[in-house]
Amino acid sequence: xxxxxxxxxxxxxxxxxxxxxxxxxxxxxxxxxxxxxxxxxxxxxxxxxxxxxxxxxxxxxxxxxxxxxxxxxxxxxxxxxxxxxxxxxxxxxxxxxxxxxxxxxxxxxxxxxxxxxxxxxxxxxxxxxxxxxxxxxxxxxxxxxxxxxxxxxxxxxxxxxxxxxxxxxxxxxxxxxxxxxxxxxxxxxxxxxxxxxxxxxxxxxxxxxxxxxxxxxxxxxxxxxxxxxxxxxxxxxxxxxxxxxxxxxxxxxxxxxxxxxxxxxxx
Amino acid sequence: xxxxxxxxxxxxxxxxxxxxxxxxxxxxxxxxxxxxxxxxxxxxxxxxxxxxxxxxxxxxxxxxxxxxxxxxxxxxxxxxxxxxxxxxxxxxxxxxxxxxxxxxxxxxxxxxxxxxxxxxxxxxxxxxxxxxxxxxxxxxxxxxxxxxxxxxxxxxxxxxxxxxxxxxxxxxxxxxxxxxxxxxxxxxxxxxxxxxxxxxxxxxxxxxxxxxxxxxxxxxxxxxxxxxxxxxxxxxxxxxxxxxxxxxxxxxxxxxxxxxxxxxxxxxxxxxxxxxxxxxxxxxxxxxxx
Amino acid sequence: xxxxxxxxxxxxxxxxxxxxxxxxxxxxxxxxxxxxxxxxxxxxxxxxxxxxxxxxxxxxxxxxxxxxxxxxxxxxxxxxxxxxxxxxxxxxxxxxxxxxxxxxxxxxxxxxxxxxxxxxxxxxxxxxxxxxxxxxxxxxxxxxxxxxxxxxxxxxxxxxxxxxxxxxxxxxxxxxxxxxxxxxxxxxxxxxxxxxxxxxxxxxxxxxxxxxxxxxxxxxxxxxxxxxxxxxxxxxxxxxxxxxxxxxxxxxxxxxxxxxxxxxxxxxxxxxxxxxxxxxxxxxxxxxxxxxxxxxxxxxxxxxxxxxxxxxxxxxxxxxxxxxxxxxxxxxxxxxxxxxxxxxxxxxxxxxxxxxxxxxx
Numbered sequence: 013x014x015x016x017x018x019x020x021x022x023x024x025x026x027x028x029x030x031x032x033x034x035x036x037x038x039x040x041x042x043x044x045x046x047x048x049x050x051x052x053x054x055x056x057x058x059x060x061x062x063x064x065x066x067x068x069x070x071x072x073x074x075x076x077x078x079x080x081x082x083x084x085x086x087x088x089x090x091x092x093x094x095x096x097x098x099x100x101x102x103x104x105x106x107x108x109x110x111x112x113x114x115x116x117x118x119x120x121x122x123x124x125x126x127x128x129x130x131x132x133x134x135x136x137x138x139x140x141x142x143x144x145x146x147x148x149x150x151x152x153x154x155x156x157x158x159x160x161x162x163x164x165x166x167x168x169x170x171x172x173x174x175x176x177x178x179x180x181x182x183x184x185x186x187x188x189x190x191x192x193x194x195x196x197x198x199x200x201x202x203x204x205x206x207x208x209x210x211x212x213x214x215x216x217x218x219x220x221x222x223x224x225x226x227x228x229x230x231x232x233x234x235x236x237x238x239x240x241x242x243x244x245x246x247x248x249x250x251x252x253x254x255x256x257x258x259x260x261x262x263x264x265x266x267x268x269x270x271x272x273x274x275x276x277x278x279x
Numbered sequence: 280x281x282x283x284x285x286x287x288x289x290x291x292x293x294x295x296x297x298x299x300x301x302x303x304x305x306x307x308x309x310x311x312x313x314x315x316x317x318x319x320x321x322x323x324x325x326x327x328x329x330x331x332x333x334x335x336x337x338x339x340x341x342x343x344x345x346x347x348x349x350x351x352x353x354x355x356x357x358x359x360x361x362x363x364x365x366x367x368x369x370x371x372x373x374x375x376x377x378x379x380x381x382x383x384x385x386x387x388x389x390x391x392x393x394x395x396x397x398x399x400x401x402x403x404x405x406x407x408x409x410x411x412x413x414x415x416x417x418x419x420x421x422x423x424x425x426x427x428x429x430x431x432x433x434x435x436x437x438x439x440x441x442x443x444x445x446x447x448x449x450x451x452x453x454x455x456x457x458x459x460x461x462x463x464x465x466x467x468x469x470x471x472x473x474x475x476x477x478x479x480x481x482x483x484x485x486x487x488x489x490x491x492x493x494x495x496x497x498x499x500x501x502x503x504x505x506x507x508x509x510x511x512x513x514x515x516x517x518x519x520x521x522x523x524x525x526x527x528x529x530x531x532x533x534x535x536x537x538x539x540x541x542x543x544x545x546x547x548x549x550x551x552x553x554x555x556x557x558x559x560x561x562x563x564x565x566x567x568x569x
Numbered sequence: 570x571x572x573x574x575x576x577x578x579x580x581x582x583x584x585x586x587x588x589x590x591x592x593x594x595x596x597x598x599x600x601x602x603x604x605x606x607x608x609x610x611x612x613x614x615x616x617x618x619x620x621x622x623x624x625x626x627x628x629x630x631x632x633x634x635x636x637x638x639x640x641x642x643x644x645x646x647x648x649x650x651x652x653x654x655x656x657x658x659x660x661x662x663x664x665x666x667x668x669x670x671x672x673x674x675x676x677x678x679x680x681x682x683x684x685x686x687x688x689x690x691x692x693x694x695x696x697x698x699x700x701x702x703x704x705x706x707x708x709x710x711x712x713x714x715x716x717x718x719x720x721x722x723x724x725x726x727x728x729x730x731x732x733x734x735x736x737x738x739x740x741x742x743x744x745x746x747x748x749x750x751x752x753x754x755x756x757x758x759x760x761x762x763x764x765x766x767x768x769x770x771x772x773x774x775x776x777x778x779x780x781x782x783x784x785x786x787x788x789x790x791x792x793x794x795x796x797x798x799x800x801x802x803x804x805x806x807x808x809x810x811x812x813x814x815x816x817x818x819x820x821x822x823x824x825x826x827x828x829x830x831x832x833x834x835x836x837x838x839x840x841x842x843x844x845x846x847x848x849x850x851x852x853x854x855x856x857x858x859x860x861x862x863x864x865x866x867x868x869x870x871x872x873x874x875x876x877x878x879x880x881x882x883x884x885x886x887x888x889x890x891x892x893x894x895x896x897x898x899x900x901x902x903x904x905x906x907x908x909x910x911x912x913x914x915x916x917x918x919x920x921x922x923x924x925x926x927x928x929x930x
Contacts, residue, residue: 478663
């Protein structure tokens, strides 16, 4: 419908994005022999052996389970604590509110590398090392501020009269919040959850530092395999492809909110 | 919206406060604690004063890492912001193609950082990677594991691949908020394409651009996993950015004191730059208002 | 400047329109005379804005041609048509000053600086913003922004036509009146063709020499305000213009006599036999209470200031009439007299032309 130039730009850009991913998928469907001995643009000797290796070996697939457990825990925790806080920031002025808000945001600016070692010591000393909850709590460092920020933006868009009407109608605060307010900002909650999921899912440094065996995330499993066996490219690529799936599913479910979510309700 | 004064709102903020205190304040205090002490093992610590800070500020190794970091961040901002705007301007406005573009563009953002590294590690290798093979076939001597320039190019292209979509999606959201009447009025006024961009689209994208630049600045300044997986900070130290250097120091060499002092300065630098940037941008915004 | 001709024009927003219902604009022929002040009146969603956007070239019609003078501009882009348009909601270039905003259309067309300066000054005086020329547009009120939009629309002297798309929606009432007067004066001074879209009949009737009434994608009548009032061409015009709107009664018509549920009502002219659904229409201004005639049940009487409105029912159909100030308010039942020469006859909502004068009784 627009100039053909636009279509060309988009095609080129999307190719740029997709070709490296294609190459990963391509590798995951080849045997190691094909990968190292010949150079092929698509798998001539199609195999699913790499995927079979991952899906039958607990050392591999437990990595996915662990990652998903702490990601879901983190998303749940972040949203639960962020909701009331965002409500407070969007509706009331109180002692030190601006400073508190800014301080929360500064946590989003903290390099994980700075926190890696102190986290390790903190969680070791309270006996949480190598548990899912440890990683989930550590990721709250950057996800809670983000969730508060996004939710506050959405809540500001809901007129205050709705709160007042509900109170006049005799709703208690918790009942009002759950029954009336939360459905109103459902898309905001979805967007915030999406971002929490995303940032927790992609993070490696903290999750690797805080786990050794029982809660080891897939990302860490992959890096260790590389350093140990070094050259099993097919399995490594298959593991990489499998990490794309949760992200892909999440994008599919929130596709209609993506643009809005990226604007963080603040444009 | 008029907000009423209500100190009881603190109760609503309390859970967040406790959680963040646990996950941010306590670790940060540990860091501060280390930064002013020295140890010879055995869990015995001695007061070291500001020694580590002096060492950090004068350390040539850290200066070099900081230099690389600033250069890296400057380059990726200079590429990703204009490219992101350009892509956003060319995206379809609505319908099936718009959804498809959104979904495909969001893909790289949801790939775990180390897998991003893995993808580019594989893609760029001269023996098995499409990029490496192609470049070699074209007669270009490319090898990111031995040549520092190739390593830099690879890491930068990887970051552009990974994050340009974020900038583009933010700008796209900004563009979506422009009413059709603005474009119609511009046609009536016979504005050139450039004038439409300069006087309609850019001013409307200003808010989201601020968010985009801030996010990209912070995240690129903290980058660790992706270059670490691809180059391991090499060849030599050529792609050792601040976070990589810090982790090497803290976990690799267990130099707790210097690492802690380094951490604090690092954090403060990010805070300071973000704050200055934010203030400058919002002030520019305010000057426009009478 | 030129006459604007729409020939066999129709538009659908669907790529493949099936039936007539898919068309936002039904097939029409229309001529806008050069230098006319037109109002395009109709309810929301009747196709007014679509028509406007087709004239200015923002939309390409699905069918038919648009001609400026003798030139076919159907496929010409907006810029070539040399049209000015003002939108419903203010469109200003936020980062520019008021002066730059007003100068923008002229600068884009490469006019020389001295001329631009003079012209901007003139327009600024007209919209009452000479004092604010160097402030940025961003922080201004909606009122002021819309005045800038109006100013930008009028700044070019050589335009073929100026189109206004409900431009005064966001302006407060007293300013509305003032700006409308300004537009009127501007029209007299420069003689541009002006097309003013509105759903407000007062705005339309006070601004325009000719009012074009649209209903469901069709032009139902074009005429002077008097014509629309005296002889509405379509029941919609009768209903939409006037306050309250025209009264309609189901009737049988033969010659110069109508019968409403058997009650004879004399007409002012002779009508041919017509098929379809036949109604007679008469404005509340021309209905009066009498001792004999149509039986009416009075529901209530409203005092609206200048006059009183009597609301009642005739055989279950609502009826309104205006009561003179001096007449005492009646209640209960009474009879209505309709002024014969003010009655119009409609068949399937369209006005039937009388064939001759009323026979002498």
